[in-house]
Amino acid sequence: MASIVGSLHQDHINSTKLLDVLEQQLVIFGRAEVPDYEMMQGVMEYFLDYPDLYHHPKEDLILNKMEPRSWAAKDGFPDLRHEHQELAAMTRGFSTAIQDILLEAEIPREAFQQRARKFLDFYRSHIKKEEEVLFPAALKVLTKEDWAEISEGRESWDDPIFGPKSHQRHETLRESILAWSGATST
Numbered sequence: 001m002a003s004i005v006g007s008l009h010q011d012h013i014n015s016t017k018l019l020d021v022l023e024q025q026l027v028i029f030g031r032a033e034v035p036d037y038e039m040m041q042g043v044m045e046y047f048l049d050y051p052d053l054y055h056h057p058k059e060d061l062i063l064n065k066m067e068p069r070s071w072a073a074k075d076g077f078p079d080l081r082h083e084h085q086e087l088a089a090m091t092r093g094f095s096t097a098i099q100d101i102l103l104e105a106e107i108p109r110e111a112f113q114q115r116a117r118k119f120l121d122f123y124r125s126h127i128k129k130e131e132e133v134l135f136p137a138a139l140k141v142l143t144k145e146d147w148a149e150i151s152e153g154r155e156s157w158d159d160p161i162f163g164p165k166s167h168q169r170h171e172t173l174r175e176s177i178l179a180w181s182g183a184t185s186t
Helices: 002-030 037-066 071-075 078-102 109-141 144-151 168-184
Strands: none
Touching (some): 002 037, 002 109, 002 144, 037 078, 037 109, 037 144, 037 168, 078 109
């Protein structure tokens, strides 16, 4: 159903905003200035929680429903599940690098930048593939019954930062992102 794809699409928009925040902080880091590591850490906490617990499992359910009916699902989409696993590993690795910096561990600037760039580029590529390939195919192949089964028995999947009620631990990050995006859009 379009509402599930719409929700996933909105998650991608929100994730892209967070990737933009990380990118901006990486630019600051690249100028040998001190980025907002706490903001970066908050963004990574979000990526450690929400996508793996709610967003990616929903996409995996879509893939499971598509596989028996779609040659594209068999030939082009199985790597999306692998990408979900790879994103989880990259997220943990980059989050650990930020945590190490906060703990004042010695990390070469170039290594940190490479890890950040790899995370950002891979995540953006993954989102693009889902938007351009997975979602249009799912809307074409899946039935109303499939969409009902995908959403059946699922708890509310409110985004902890961008949802109607941001989680308390994410409220400062939400405020910072809104202020930052407002400052960059003018």
